[in-house]
Amino acid sequence: MSQFSYESLAQLRTRQSVKWRAYDADVIPAWVAEMDFTLAEPIAKVLTDAISRSDTGYAWTSDLGVALSAFAQQRWQWSVDPKCVIPVADVLTGVGHVLLALTQPGDSVVITSPVYPPFFTTVTTVAHCEVVDVPLVDVDGRYTFNREAMREAFSRPEVTAFLACSPHNPTGRVFDRDEMSFIAQIAQEFSVLVVSDEIHAPMTHHGYEFIPYLTVAGQTPAVSVISASKAWNIAGLKCAQVVSNSKELYATLHERIPLEVQFGAGHLGVLAAQAAYFEGSLWLDEMLTHLESQKVLLGNLLHEYLPLVQMNDPQASYLAWLDFNGLNLAQDPAAVLLEKGRVALNSGPTFGPTGPGFARLNFATSPEILTRVIEQMAAAVR
Numbered sequence: 001m002s003q004f005s006y007e008s009l010a011q012l013r014t015r016q017s018v019k020w021r022a023y024d025a026d027v028i029p030a031w032v033a034e035m036d037f038t039l040a041e042p043i044a045k046v047l048t049d050a051i052s053r054s055d056t057g058y059a060w061t062s063d064l065g066v067a068l069s070a071f072a073q074q075r076w077q078w079s080v081d082p083k084c085v086i087p088v089a090d091v092l093t094g095v096g097h098v099l100l101a102l103t104q105p106g107d108s109v110v111i112t113s114p115v116y117p118p119f120f121t122t123v124t125t126v127a128h129c130e131v132v133d134v135p136l137v138d139v140d141g142r143y144t145f146n147r148e149a150m151r152e153a154f155s156r157p158e159v160t161a162f163l164a165c166s167p168h169n170p171t172g173r174v175f176d177r178d179e180m181s182f183i184a185q186i187a188q189e190f191s192v193l194v195v196s197d198e199i200h201a202p203m204t205h206h207g208y209e210f211i212p213y214l215t216v217a218g219q220t221p222a223v224s225v226i227s228a229s230k231a232w233n234i235a236g237l238k239c240a241q242v243v244s245n246s247k248e249l250y251a252t253l254h255e256r257i258p259l260e261v262q263f264g265a266g267h268l269g270v271l272a273a274q275a276a277y278f279e280g281s282l283w284l285d286e287m288l289t290h291l292e293s294q295k296v297l298l299g300n301l302l303h304e305y306l307p308l309v310q311m312n313d314p315q316a317s318y319l320a321w322l323d324f325n326g327l328n329l330a331q332d333p334a335a336v337l338l339e340k341g342r343v344a345l346n347s348g349p350t351f352g353p354t355g356p357g358f359a360r361l362n363f364a365t366s367p368e369i370l371t372r373v374i375e376q377m378a379a380a381v382r
């Protein structure tokens with residue numbers, strides 16, 4: 001029985017989340033990472049059951065690590081020790097507090113732009129560290145690490161951490177075993193902590209292999225911050241998991257991260273995450289099949305309507321990193337598309353110094369809405 005379905009534009013316009021409220025009612029939103037799909041049935045059930053019991057107190061989190069562990073083992077053969085899992089409200093909170101706990105103010109943290117914009121401010125304003133940006137390089141349409149530059153950055157004494165985005169937002173890269181092993185090797189060589197934001201991992205497309213960083217990290221301290229929030233569209237419910245690669249590191253984080261942060265996961269978020277990890281795989285696989293066909297549709301639509309726009313080949317998730325440089329729309333194509341096309345994409349320059357001329361498009365929607373978005377984009381630049 002098919003579980004997956006998407007919603008019509010009229011249904012979506014009744015939603016009250018940021019994607020549907022931030023812009024005027026005539027704008028089609030294709031920006032923030034929310035999906036236009038009907039909630040997975042096991043998740044809807046635990047949520048409505050909880051509401052029907054008026055069960056809206058604080059979260060009981062003891063089963064959360066067990067749920068993540070079962071999913072990670074089954075999906076990626078990654079053995080997560082439930083005792084090494086700290087619940088937090090969301091991935092960015094986890095990333096910020098892990099960096100704050102394990103670095104010194106003034107240290108440098110490597111990131112690889114173009115990258116999820118809050119990485120810049122999380123490093124600077126939350127962890128009080130400096131950003132060392134080592135941009136990914138585009139090798140034949142495939143973004144990858146600049147190995148020489150990464151090694152040079154890791155070798156600097158002030159660099160104490162690498163904030164990885166794996167799979168990578170916005171390029172959609174699922175780094176392969178060789179790439180992740182390279183990171184593990186230089187992390188060990190130069191004693192650099194790796195904090196890996198793996199929020200997009202459950203949405204690795206069929207045919208690609210997600211390598212959880214902790215499976216290649218060895219003994220060098222490393223942390224994965226992961227959540228069911230993107231893959232099952234439950235970000236507003238607030239629940240993520242910080243996973244350490246040793247009991248000692250877990251104990252250090254448990255001691256240093258403020259208790260209110262460790263109690264920050266929402267009760268409904270925990271229930272929904274457990275339902276996702278234990279019972280959400282069928283829906284997830286159907287959803288991924290849909291995303292994969294949306295990716296093909298997007299490529300075809302761009303070819304037909306906007307042949308000068310280059311698209312990456314996302315290997316995970318639902319974000320397309322579009323290069324508008326062939327159209328000469330100046331620095332921020334998203335601003336032009338919003339003003340003239342009434343479609344909202346994310347602005348490329350916010351993703352770092354390599355972002356001007358680009359925009360990020362969210363294709364987690366129906367074929368009809370995606371087609372309208374591209375038609376309106378084409379009309380805007382005609």
Ligand SMILES: Cc1ncc(COP(=O)(O)O)c(C=O)c1O
Nearest residue numbers: 033090091092116169197199235
């Ligand atoms: C790479 C990445 N990390 C973190 C987040 C935000 O997650 P959270 O709401 O759990 O902080 C996003 C949201 O799109 C993301 O793409």
